Amino acid sequence: MDKVFARFLEKFGSPVDREEVPASSLERYRGKLPNQLLEYWAEHGWCGYGNGIFWLVNxxxxxxxxxxxxxxxxxxxxxxxxxxxxGAFGDLYLWGEKTGFSLKITSVFSRCVIHDFEITSEEMDRELQGFIVSRNVDSNDVEDLFNPTRRKLGTLRHDEMYGFVPALMLGGEPTLDQVEKVKAVEHLILLSQLSELEPYNF
Known part of the structure; x- marks a missing residue:
């Protein structure tokens, strides 16, 4: 295991709900995603970290x-x-084939952060390691609700997330009473339809 992933595991702890990555998926993304990421997939699979607060996904x-x-x-x-x-509450980390980690979407608020640069294929692996090592457990939480929610609803599976019902964009409150365990893909698509995606104004 390389030093970068070892440091990531020190922060986040051991994986949950690990899925083996088939060779066909490694081939599908070769040349589109960094080789370093494919190596991590091959070694560690797709799984959750930090008790399921952060997921490396298919x-x-x-x-x-x-x-x-x-x-x-x-x-x-x-x-x-x-x-x-x-993330457990629907933070989305997107990798651009030309721009690397250049887009993060906070789905519960329909907000995004865009990094405006292009990187060379030689820089992709280093950029990916920078992405992995700079993740923080807390940055995927909402209002410190992760631990109480996990105690109440149980640990997430790979296809689940914690969702606010009603959604925050529809006037829901970020409280423990309004969090449910939901299917990730369906809920994220639903959130995308509630409001136009806007950049954060820092």
């Missing part, structure tokens, strides 16, 4: 989610994006 399962968020936006012209990771 991008193929989320193609519909990516399309529903960025179709018809300027982002669509900018790059071809693949969802490589997500």
């Amino acid at each position: 991008p193929q399962e989320y193609e519909g989610v990516v399309a529903s968020w960025i179709e018809g936006t300027k982002l669509e012209e900018r790059d071809t994006y693949h969802l490589i990771a997500r």
Whole structure:
């Protein structure tokens, strides 16, 4: 195991709900995603970390989610994006084939952060390691609800997330009473339809 992933595991702890990555998926994304990421997949699989607060995922399962968020936006012209990771409450980490980790969508608020640069194929692996090592457990939480929610509803499976019902964009409150365990893909597509995706104004 390389030093970067070892440091990531020190922060997040051992994996949950691990799925083996088939050779066909490694081939499907060769040349589209960094070789370093494919090596991590081969060694560690797709799984959750930090008791399920952060997930490295199969991008193929989320193609519909990516399309529903960025179709018809300027982002669509900018790059071809693949969802490589997500948070328990629906933070989405998208990797651009030309721009690397250049887009993060906070689905509960329909907000995004766009990094505007292109990187060379030689820089992709280093960029990917930078992405992995800079993840924080807390940044995937909402209002410190993760631990109480996990105690109440149980640990997530790979196809689940914690969703607010009603959604925050529809006036829901970020409280423990309003969190439910939901199917990730369906819920993320639903959230994409509630409001136009806007950049954060820092």
